[in-house]
Amino acid sequence: MSDKDTWNRNMKTTGKPSANIVLISEIFFSLQGEGPWAGLPAVFVRLGGCVEPLCPWCDTAYAWSGGERTGTARILETVRSHSCRRVVITGGEPFLQWDSGLKGLHRALASQEYEIQYETSGKVIIPSMPDALVVCSPKHIGGAWCFKEDNLGVVDVFKFVAGGTDWFERIDEFIARYGIGPEKVCIMPLGATRNEQIRNTEPVFTYCRQRGYRMSPRLQILAFDAGRGI
Numbered sequence: 200m201s202d203k204d205t206w207n208r209n210m211k212t213t214g215k216p217s218a219n220i221v222l223i224s225e226i227f228f229s230l231q232g233e234g235p236w237a238g239l240p241a242v243f244v245r246l247g248g249c250v251e252p253l254c255p256w257c258d259t260a261y262a263w264s265g266g267e268r269t270g271t272a273r274i275l276e277t278v279r280s281h282s283c284r285r286v287v288i289t290g291g292e293p294f295l296q297w298d299s300g301l302k303g304l305h306r307a308l309a310s311q312e313y314e315i316q317y318e319t320s321g322k323v324i325i326p327s328m329p330d331a332l333v334v335c336s337p338k339h340i341g342g343a344w345c346f347k348e349d350n351l352g353v354v355d356v357f358k359f360v361a362g363g364t365d366w367f368e369r370i371d372e373f374i375a376r377y378g379i380g381p382e383k384v385c386i387m388p389l390g391a392t393r394n395e396q397i398r399n400t401e402p403v404f405t406y407c408r409q410r411g412y413r414m415s416p417r418l419q420i421l422a423f424d425a426g427r428g429i
């Protein structure tokens with residue numbers, strides 16, 4: 200029986216999703232382009248589905264829908280086919296699926312001593328996980344930050360893109376509101392293209408130096424410009 204059939208049967212018989220099946224958008228090996236692991240090789244496990252409000256600028260909108268229901272065993276097999284002990288679990292919004300399969304995948308990866316990083320928007324509740332690095336990129340949509348305050352204690356790194364004074368003011372307001380220490384903040388120059396990112400590099404560098412924040416490039420944009428690299 201396929202993973203999809205198992206999922207459907209479970210839903211029909213118990214009304215609950217199967218605990219070891221996750222909706223996967225894609226799995227691939229690449230270099231992490233941004234944030235605290237920038238430049239490091241990793242296997243990316245992108246989960247399908249996101250949560251409202253959706254970001255109008257989203258660069259992974261293809262993950263909002265579609266995808267394939269995939270069993271933990273098959274995901275692990277694909278991850279293991281790459282000789283890399285680092286896994287980035289991203290989305291979409293991965294924590295939408297915590298109780299419907301992701302928790303099982305996390306336990307399996309952690310028990311095999313993979314280094315795990317989560318990328319999340321913080322729009323849904325993030326579980327507490329001592330054996331993973333949680334990188335949260337809060338979204339400012341329609342004039343307000345979309346971030347669940349309950350997540351404050353479980354986020355290891357807050358990652359923002361910024362492109363000038365307005366952006367810096369919004370980030371300052373978020374950091375001050377939640378009393379976040381500079382060691383937990385990482386800022387990346389805004390830019391959907393290589394040139395835009397380069398233009399924003401100097402102001403972001405200056406801003407990070409003033410505040411004592413970590414700065415990160417977005418290597419995938421520098422390498423592939425507006426194209427979709429891997």
Ligand code: SF4
Nearest residue numbers: 249253254257291320
């Ligand atoms: S939270 Fe992430 S995946 Fe979801 S819409 Fe926003 S940028 Fe896209």
